[in-house]
Amino acid sequence: MDDDRGQATILQLLGVGMRYGSGEEVLRDIDLSINAGSFHYLVGPSGAGKTSLLRVLSLSRPIARGKLVVFGHDVRELDRDRLGRLRRRIGVVFQDFRLLDHLSVFDNVALPLRIGGADEERIAAHVSQMLAWLGLADFMEAKPPALSMGQRQLVAIARAVITRPDLLLADEPTSNVDPARAERLMYLFTELHKLGTAVILATHSREHLRRWPFPVLRMEGGRLLSPPASERLAAE
Amino acid sequence: MAPPELDLPLAETPASRFLAWLAGGLTYLAVLAAAAAAFAHGTLLRLAERPVLVTVALPAVEDPAEAERQLAAVRALVESFPGVAWTAPVAAEEVGRLLGPRVDRNEDAQPRQALPRLLDIRFLPGAEPDLGELLRRVRSLVPTALAEETSPELSTLEELARRVRWLGAAAAVGVFLLMLVAVSAITRTSLDLHEETVGLLRLLGAPDRYVARQFERFAAFAALSGGSTGFVLALSTLFALLYLAPRFGFHLLPVEPRPLDWVLIAAVPPAAALVVTLTARIAAAIGLRRLH
Numbered sequence: 001m002d003d004d005r006g007q008a009t010i011l012q013l014l015g016v017g018m019r020y021g022s023g024e025e026v027l028r029d030i031d032l033s034i035n036a037g038s039f040h041y042l043v044g045p046s047g048a049g050k051t052s053l054l055r056v057l058s059l060s061r062p063i064a065r066g067k068l069v070v071f072g073h074d075v076r077e078l079d080r081d082r083l084g085r086l087r088r089r090i091g092v093v094f095q096d097f098r099l100l101d102h103l104s105v106f107d108n109v110a111l112p113l114r115i116g117g118a119d120e121e122r123i124a125a126h127v128s129q130m131l132a133w134l135g136l137a138d139f140m141e142a143k144p145p146a147l148s149m150g151q152r153q154l155v156a157i158a159r160a161v162i163t164r165p166d167l168l169l170a171d172e173p174t175s176n177v178d179p180a181r182a183e184r185l186m187y188l189f190t191e192l193h194k195l196g197t198a199v200i201l202a203t204h205s206r207e208h209l210r211r212w213p214f215p216v217l218r219m220e221g222g223r224l225l226s227p228p229a230s231e232r233l234a235a236e
Numbered sequence: 237m238a239p240p241e242l243d244l245p246l247a248e249t250p251a252s253r254f255l256a257w258l259a260g261g262l263t264y265l266a267v268l269a270a271a272a273a274a275f276a277h278g279t280l281l282r283l284a285e286r287p288v289l290v291t292v293a294l295p296a297v298e299d300p301a302e303a304e305r306q307l308a309a310v311r312a313l314v315e316s317f318p319g320v321a322w323t324a325p326v327a328a329e330e331v332g333r334l335l336g337p338r339v340d341r342n343e344d345a346q347p348r349q350a351l352p353r354l355l356d357i358r359f360l361p362g363a364e365p366d367l368g369e370l371l372r373r374v375r376s377l378v379p380t381a382l383a384e385e386t387s388p389e390l391s392t393l394e395e396l397a398r399r400v401r402w403l404g405a406a407a408a409v410g411v412f413l414l415m416l417v418a419v420s421a422i423t424r425t426s427l428d429l430h431e432e433t434v435g436l437l438r439l440l441g442a443p444d445r446y447v448a449r450q451f452e453r454f455a456a457f458a459a460l461s462g463g464s465t466g467f468v469l470a471l472s473t474l475f476a477l478l479y480l481a482p483r484f485g486f487h488l489l490p491v492e493p494r495p496l497d498w499v500l501i502a503a504v505p506p507a508a509a510l511v512v513t514l515t516a517r518i519a520a521a522i523g524l525r526r527l528h
Contacts, residue, residue, distance in 0.1 A: 058439060059439070060435070060439050080443070080444060081443050081444075084438065084441045084442060084443040085441065086441075087438070087439060087440065087441040088440070088441030089441075090441075092439065098436050100243065100245070100433060100436070101245075102245035102248060103241075103243065107241070107243075111243060111437075111440055112440050112441065114243075115437065115440050115441050115442045115446060116441065159440075
């Protein structure tokens with residue numbers, strides 16, 4: 001499954017629908033292909049289905065219909081263990097951070113590495129380096145409740161990128177940080193993108209779209225309005 | 237003992253915190269139950285090795301020669317009975333002493349009439365003599381002869397020891413079953429309480445065995461910390477019952493613990509910890525299959 005640039009397709013959605021419980025579908029007829037190493041913004045008004053789409057892509061919610069292929073695997077055919085292996089290749093920044101309050105900042109960030117079976121020496125080196133880069137070196141032993149919203153968001157981002165995932169899904173990752181930190185984070189995301197990580201970043205920030213122009217996925221009413229390759233901020 | 241650092245905040249959940257208390261209490265009970273069973277078993281083994289003593293009573297015969305001949309015949313017959321180690325006639329003085337004031341005596345304190353003759357019989361250790369058959373054979377020579385086991389309290393003690401052994405073993409098994417049920421329930425409750433965190437771990441790619449191991453590690457810690465306390469308290473209780481109570485005149489347990497008994501008792505806390513740990517892991521694994 002290759003696109004026009006000859007890159008592997010890591011995500012493919014065909015006629016995907018998703019609903020919460022027995023309610024109405026919040027995602028309808030989603031067709032989408034994402035290539036390895038690509039960068040996309042996901043935009044749309046509140047309630048358009050951005051977060052729901054990210055939940056489907058992060059394999060945290062099952063689809064109601066259609067087909068979802070992740071890293072070449074139809075997720076409906078995977079058992080829980082193999083699904084777990086795929087999830088380890090995906091970094092997710094949640095809108096509500098979802099940090100574990102009883103763990104230190106260090107341990108929160110180290111979590112994906114520990115789950116992946118990394119040795120403690122490597123974990124210590126990677127996590128310390130990441131936290132220092134994000135300006136959180138002095139907060140390694142702090143617990144999330146002691147941090148500001150912005151700091152928590154940084155910790156959530158650090159946790160999502162610490163394994164250098166193949167796919168990074170970020171839901172409003174710069175909404176709670178100051179402009180300087182937001183810029184630093186965008187730098188981090190674009191650097192990851194350059195290193196080969198595909199990034200899908202849900203945002204409301206026109207500033208981001210202007211300063212770092214990448215294809216835009218626009219959502220409304222649970223539908224994806226336009227194919228990514230045809231839509232760039234410049235074209236708008 | 238510091239609790240293990242876990243991704244799931246199990247130490248902060250009331251249900252999980254209860255696990256250490258539960259492990260402690262049940263280990264305490266299991267140790268006492270196992271001790272009762274082990275000590276009772278040891279008592280039964282000692283009783284089995286204690287020889288059975290039987291005394292045969294022959295009625296008085298006025299003619300000393302005839303009395304002597306009759307006793308010799310009975311003795312020869314008894315010694316051919318299976319399991320008999322030895323026989324010994326009880327001295328006339330001793331018989332007289334046993335009969336006490338019922339014996340009519342002369343000025344020299346000698347009995348005026350012939351006395352019954354008693355024959356002590358000792359059986360080999362472990363022998364289970366058929367006393368009815370023995371008496372039947374003796375009565376073929378002396379029709380009015382009597383025979384009885386001279387330590388009837390032993391059979392009462394034996395029966396008591398058997399009951400204590402059965403009850404102790406049943407109680408120990410019951411405590412372990414209770415441990416199994418309670419740990420399963422606590423694990424499932426904890427799993428429900430931490431469903432959101434479990435979901436996050438799964439989203440980060442944690443396989444179910446990783447999550448189940450969290451419950452297992454916490455349970456192992458709770459079982460070892462609570463179990464150690466329960467074990468120390470149980471040993472203190474046993475020490476008080478076995479060694480202190482007799483000093484104050486309370487002879488509650490006529491037992492002599494063997495080294496093997498202490499080995500068995502010491503094995504209870506590790507066994508309890510193993511049961512708690514494995515149960516938590518299996519209950520978590522089953523519960524995780526239930527969660528989406």
